[in-house]
Amino acid sequence: xxxxxxxxxxxxxxxxxxxxxxxxxxxxxxxxxxxxxxxxxxxxxxxxxxxxxxxxxxxxxxxxxxxxxxxxxxxxxxxxxxxxxxxxxxxxxxxxxxxxxxxxxxxxxxxxxxxxxxxxxxxxxxxxxxxxxxxxxxxxxxxxxxxxxxxxxxxxx
Amino acid sequence: xxxxxxxxxxxxxxxxxxxxxxxxxxxxxxxxxxxxxxxxxxxxxxxxxxxxxxxxxxxxxxxxxxxxxxxxxxxxxxxxxxxxxxxxxxxxxxxxxxxxxxxxxxxxxxxxxxxxxxxxxxxxxxxxxxxxxxxxxxxxxxxxxxxxxxxxxxxxxxxxxxxxxxxxxxxxxxxxxxxxxxxxxxxxxxxxxxxxxxxxxxxxxxxxxxxxxxxxxxxxxxxxxxxxxxxxxxxxxxxxxxxxxxxxxxxxxxxxxxxxxxxxxxxxxxxxxxxxxxxxxxxxxxxxxxxxxxxxxxxxxxxxxxxxxxxxxxxxxxxxxxxxxxxxxxxxxxxxxxxxxxxxxxxxxxxxxxxxxxxxxxxxxxxxxxxxxxxxxxxxxxxxxxxxxxxxxxxxxxxxxxxxxxxxxxxxxxxxxxxxxxxxxxxxxxxxxxxxxxxxxxxxxxxxxxxxxxxxxxxxxxxxxxxxxxxxxxxxxxxxxxxxxxxxxxxxxxxxxxxxxxxxxxxxxxxxxxxxxxxxxxxxxxxxxxxxxxxxxxxxxxxxxxxxxxxxxxxxxxxxxxxxxxxxxxxxxxxxxxxxxxxxxxxxxxxxxxxxxxxxxxxxxxxxxxxxxxxxxxxxxxxxxxxxxxxxxxxxxxxxxxxxxxxxxxxxxxxx
Numbered sequence: 001x002x003x004x005x006x007x008x009x010x011x012x013x014x015x016x017x018x019x020x021x022x023x024x025x026x027x028x029x030x031x032x033x034x035x036x037x038x039x040x041x042x043x044x045x046x047x048x049x050x051x052x053x054x055x056x057x058x059x060x061x062x063x064x065x066x067x068x069x070x071x072x073x074x075x076x077x078x079x080x081x082x083x084x085x086x087x088x089x090x091x092x093x094x095x096x097x098x099x100x101x102x103x104x105x106x107x108x109x110x111x112x113x114x115x116x117x118x119x120x121x122x123x124x125x126x127x128x129x130x131x132x133x134x135x136x137x138x139x140x141x142x143x144x145x146x147x148x149x150x151x152x153x154x155x156x157x
Numbered sequence: 158x159x160x161x162x163x164x165x166x167x168x169x170x171x172x173x174x175x176x177x178x179x180x181x182x183x184x185x186x187x188x189x190x191x192x193x194x195x196x197x198x199x200x201x202x203x204x205x206x207x208x209x210x211x212x213x214x215x216x217x218x219x220x221x222x223x224x225x226x227x228x229x230x231x232x233x234x235x236x237x238x239x240x241x242x243x244x245x246x247x248x249x250x251x252x253x254x255x256x257x258x259x260x261x262x263x264x265x266x267x268x269x270x271x272x273x274x275x276x277x278x279x280x281x282x283x284x285x286x287x288x289x290x291x292x293x294x295x296x297x298x299x300x301x302x303x304x305x306x307x308x309x310x311x312x313x314x315x316x317x318x319x320x321x322x323x324x325x326x327x328x329x330x331x332x333x334x335x336x337x338x339x340x341x342x343x344x345x346x347x348x349x350x351x352x353x354x355x356x357x358x359x360x361x362x363x364x365x366x367x368x369x370x371x372x373x374x375x376x377x378x379x380x381x382x383x384x385x386x387x388x389x390x391x392x393x394x395x396x397x398x399x400x401x402x403x404x405x406x407x408x409x410x411x412x413x414x415x416x417x418x419x420x421x422x423x424x425x426x427x428x429x430x431x432x433x434x435x436x437x438x439x440x441x442x443x444x445x446x447x448x449x450x451x452x453x454x455x456x457x458x459x460x461x462x463x464x465x466x467x468x469x470x471x472x473x474x475x476x477x478x479x480x481x482x483x484x485x486x487x488x489x490x491x492x493x494x495x496x497x498x499x500x501x502x503x504x505x506x507x508x509x510x511x512x513x514x515x516x517x518x519x520x521x522x523x524x525x526x527x528x529x530x531x532x533x534x535x536x537x538x539x540x541x542x543x544x545x546x547x548x549x550x551x552x553x554x555x556x557x558x559x560x561x562x563x564x565x566x567x568x569x570x571x572x573x574x575x576x577x578x579x580x581x582x583x584x585x586x587x588x589x590x591x592x593x594x595x596x597x598x599x600x601x602x603x604x605x606x607x608x609x610x611x612x613x614x615x616x617x618x619x620x621x622x623x624x625x626x627x628x629x630x631x632x633x634x635x636x637x638x639x640x641x642x643x644x645x646x647x648x649x650x651x652x653x654x655x656x657x658x659x660x661x662x663x664x665x666x667x668x669x670x671x672x673x674x675x676x677x678x679x680x681x682x683x684x685x686x687x688x689x690x691x692x693x694x695x696x697x698x699x700x701x702x703x704x705x706x707x708x709x710x711x712x713x714x715x716x717x718x719x720x721x722x723x724x725x726x727x728x729x730x731x732x733x734x735x736x737x738x739x740x741x742x743x744x745x746x747x748x749x750x751x752x753x754x755x756x757x758x759x760x761x762x763x764x765x766x767x768x769x770x771x772x773x774x775x776x777x778x779x780x781x782x783x784x785x786x787x788x789x790x791x792x793x794x795x796x797x798x799x800x801x802x803x804x805x806x807x808x809x810x811x812x813x
Contacts, residue, residue: 030756031678031765052541056397058542063392105528110536114528118521118550125513133501133509154435 027063028077029118033070044077051076052101060103129143163213164304167254170206170261173199176263177287181280193276197268197285203290204265211258214303215245224310227251227303233316233702233733240421243327244317249451249467250303252330256447257293259331259338263289267342268424274363281349282342285405289341292474300467316733319705325385332378334407337443339371340408343415344440347433348482351489356429361422364436366792368419372412373788379405380781385800391739393752393769395777395779398547403526404446411439414515417508421561425497425505425570428512435516437486442478442519448475449526458752466574500572511558518554525550559613559662562655563620567627567669581627585619603670610666617659627653647794654787661780664773674772680763688770690751691715697755697764705729707740710755710764714744750774 011089029048035041047064051072053064061069072093093101107115177199184192217225218241221234225290231248232241240247246255264286273277297303320326346364350356382402415435421428438709452468525542532540561584567578593612600607613690628648629637671690684693695711708728714721724742731738744751749772756765 029676031676032759050543050545052543056413058397058543063394098539100539100541104539104545104549105540105542110532110538111540114524114542114546115550117524118517118554121520122513122517122554125517129506129509129513130501133499133506 005096029073030070033073033077035081040077040080043086044073044080047076047080048073048103050090050102051093052103054097054101159213159216160222160304160306163217164302166206166213167210167294167298167304170203170210170257170442170532171291171298173203173206174287174290174294177203178291179287181287182284184276185280185284190276193280196280197271199287200264200268200283201263203287207254207258207261207294211245211254214254215242216249218242218245218251220763221314223312223314224306225303226305226307229307229314231309231317232314234313235703235733236317236322237703239324240317240322242678243321246330246334247317247321250297250301252334253293253297253301253451254303254335254607255331256338257290257297259334260286260290260293260341263338263342272605278346278349278353278360281352282345282650285345285348286341288443289345289478292478296470296474300470310503313733316704316731319729319731319734319736319738320389322731323385323389325381325389326439329378329381329385332374332381334378336371336373336375336378336412337405337408337446339367340412340436340440340443341376342367342371343412343436344478344482347436348485350433351482351485354489354492356422356433356493358423361419361424361426362796364432365416365419367422368412368415368435368436368439369788369792372409372416373410373785373792375405375409376781376788379409380778380785383781384778388743389738391741391754392767392770393672393741393750393771393774395774396665398525398544400526401450402587403522404449407442407522408439408446409521409524410515411435411442414519415439417511417515421497421505421508425499427492427497427499427505428509430486431512433490433493434486435512437479437482438516441475441482442523444471444475444478445523448472492630492766497571499570502568502575503573504565504568504570507561507568510561510565514554514558514561518551518558521550521554522547545690555662556613559617559659562617562658563623566620566651566655567624582620582623585616588619589613589616600671607667607670610663610670614661614663614666617662618656619806621652621655621659624655625649641755645794645796646790647796650787650789650791650794652787654784654788657780657785657787658720659780660776664776664780667773668771668777671772674768675768677766678759678761678763679766679807683763686733687714687751687768689716690721690764690770692753692768694764694766697758700727702729704733705731708755710742710753710766712742712753714751714753722751724751724753726753728755728757745775747775748773 003056012036029045035044048062049060053059053061053066053069053072055066056064059069061072076089076093079092084092090102099105105111105114177196180192181196181199184190184195214227217228218232219238221228221241223229227248227250228244231251233245236244244251246252252324264283267274267279267282267286274282286331297683343364346360346367350360379402382405383395386397387393396436415432418428418432418435448468448471451471452465497505525546528542529540532538548763563582564575564578567581568575589612592615593608596611597608625641625644625648626637628644629640632640675687677685679685679694681694681696684691686692692716693713693715695713697708697710700707700709706729710726711727712724714724722744724744726742727740728734728739729740739754742753749770752769752771754767754769756767758764758806
C-alpha cells in the first residue's frame, strides 16, 4: 500500500486497498432522518437505493455514511414530503449532482448499448449455435486413412 | 538476511521460469526429449524458490521486521498472529507473491501428476505456465517488490486495515487466487493444444479436473467474501455488484461454462474450438479481474493516471496473453474439427444452451462493470452502474438457466427427447409449483420474488434428485436404493452441485424478498418488537480489545417470553489504523438469522439500533458449500484417478 493510503481511508472508506471489496461498514440511514409516514419512508428508501453517494464509488446513499449521503437522504425526504413524485425527486437530485449518481442508468442514448448488449449477444449466440448445429447434422464424412488405422489399432487392443 | 534470501530466491525463480518457458517449448517443436524433460524439474525448482521467497516474507511479517516497507504499511506488533500471517497477502505486493506462489504450485502439480500426459503436451503446458510465471514475477520485481527495505525503519507499523482483520477474510484471498490462477491451467492446456493443433477426448479429460479444482476454489473464495461482507459490513447485504466482486464472479461464470463444455469434448469430441476459446477467455477474465483490482482504474480513473506503472504493466500482460492466445486461436481453430454429431434436442445442445447463458451473463457483468469507465473515457460522461442494473439485466439469465437445467441434465446424449425427460420431471415440477404457491399464499402483499425464487430453487433441487434417481435403473425400489450408493461419484457430484445452485437461488430470492428491517433509537433498558421477536437493549459499555477499543451493547432477544439469544453488537475503533468498524451480532438459525447492529449514541440519549431478520441466510452459504462439495465429489471420481495414472486413455466412451 502507498503511504497516502491511510489518509484516503479516512476520507472515503470505499477506496481503501481496493483489495477484494471496496465497501465499508455503514451506519447509513439514521433514525432521526426517517419519516413518520411509513409509505413515504418506504418510497424514500427505494429511491435512495438507486442513488450513488457522490463521493464514494460503489455505495448507494442508502448504505453510505458520508455526510453528503446523509444530506441527500434528507433532501429526498423533504421533496417527498413536499409532494413530489418519485421521478421528480430523482430528477431533482440528478439536476444537482449529475447523471453519475444514478445507479440505474436510464435505457436511452449511449446507455442503450449497456442495456442491449446482453440480449443482443444472447440472440447472436443462439443464432451461431443453431447454424453450427445445422452444419453439424450434415452427413459425416467417412473416416480418413489415419483414423481407419487408429480404429484398427483400438479394435486390436 | 532472511529477507535478502527471499528476494534472491524470487529473482532466481524468475530465471528458472525463463528457462521453463523457452527450452521445453523449443524442445517440443524440435522433438528433443532432453529439452522437453527439463520442464518438470524446472517447475519443481520454481515452486521451491517461490515457496522460499514467500516463507521469507511471511517470516518478516511474523517477527514484525519494520525495515520492510510492506510490513510497515500493513502490520503492527500488537496484531494477533493470525492476522500477521494473513497480512502477508492483505496488500498489493504480498498478494501478488501469493499469486505467483500458487502459479508455481499448479505448475509443479502438472509436473507431478501429469505423468499420463504425452511428453510434448506436458512440455508445452509447463512452458506456457512458465511464461505466465515470467510475466508475473517480472511485474512483482519491477513494479511491486515486497522485499523493499526502508533506510530508516519506524518503531512500529501502520496496522492492517481492521476490516481485513477477520478470519473469514484471512482465507478469502488464498481461495480466490487458487481459483484465478487455477484457470491458468486450462489456459495453458488450451494454448498447448493450439500449438499442437489437436484436441481430443483425452485433452478434455485432462483439462476438466484442473478447471473443476479452480472452480471449486473460486466458489469457496467468493462465498467466504460474501459471508464476510454479510457479517462484517453491518447491514446484512451479501452481494453488492461491486467491481471487485464482479472481477471474481466473471471468471466463476466462465469456469462453470468451461466445466460443462469440456464434458462435451470429453464424451462426445464436439465443441472443441468453443471449449478452447472459453479456456482462453476464462483466464483472460481472471487477468482482467486482476487488472481492474490492482490498477485501481475502476475506483478512480485519476488514481490510475497518476500512477499508471502497475496498471500499464498488467494491461500489457493481459494484452500479450489473451491477445496472443486469441491470435493463435484464430489461426488454428479451423483444425479443431468436431467429430460428434448431435441433434438439436440432445444433452450436447442443452450444454450449449448452458454455455450461452453463462457466457452471455458473464459478459453482462463485464459490460456493467466497465461501463462507468467507458462513460468517462469515451463518452465524456459520468455514469454509474449498480445493483438495479444487474438485477434487471443479469438475473433473467440465471432464471433461464435454472428453468432449463433439470430437463437438460436428463436429456440423452446425441439425440434426446424433451418429452421423455420432462415426463420424469413431473413430480419435481408439481412439488416446486406447490411450494411456490404455498409461499405465495403465506406471504401477504409482498413481491412475487420470494415464491418464484422458491419454486425455481425447488425445481432445480428436485430435478437434480430426479436425475440421480433415474440413474438407478428401472428395478424395484429397494434395488434402486441399493444402486444409489454405487453410482459413480461424478453422478453424485453433478446432483450435489446442481442442488447447491438451487439452494443458492432460493436463498438469494428469500433474502431479498423476506428481509425485515428495523431502525430506531433505543434507550438502555428499552424493548422493541422485531417480527415475532422482542428485543431489549440491556446496556452499553466500553471494552478494551487487544488492538482496539469497543463500544459493546448487550441485547436480549425473546420470543413469546422465552429467551432466544443474548447478543453483543459492537462498534470498534482501531486507534493505530484510525478506523472504526461495526461488529454486528448475529444469532444464526436454520430459517432465519437475527442480525443486530449498534449505531451511534444519540443527542437525546439512547442509541441508534438497526436490527434485521435475515431469512434463510445460512442456506446461501450451504448452497455455495454444496456446489463446492459437488465439484469435489466429481473431482474424486475414479475416472480421473485412472486417467491421471494411465498413459493410454480408453477411447470411445459409450454414449450414456
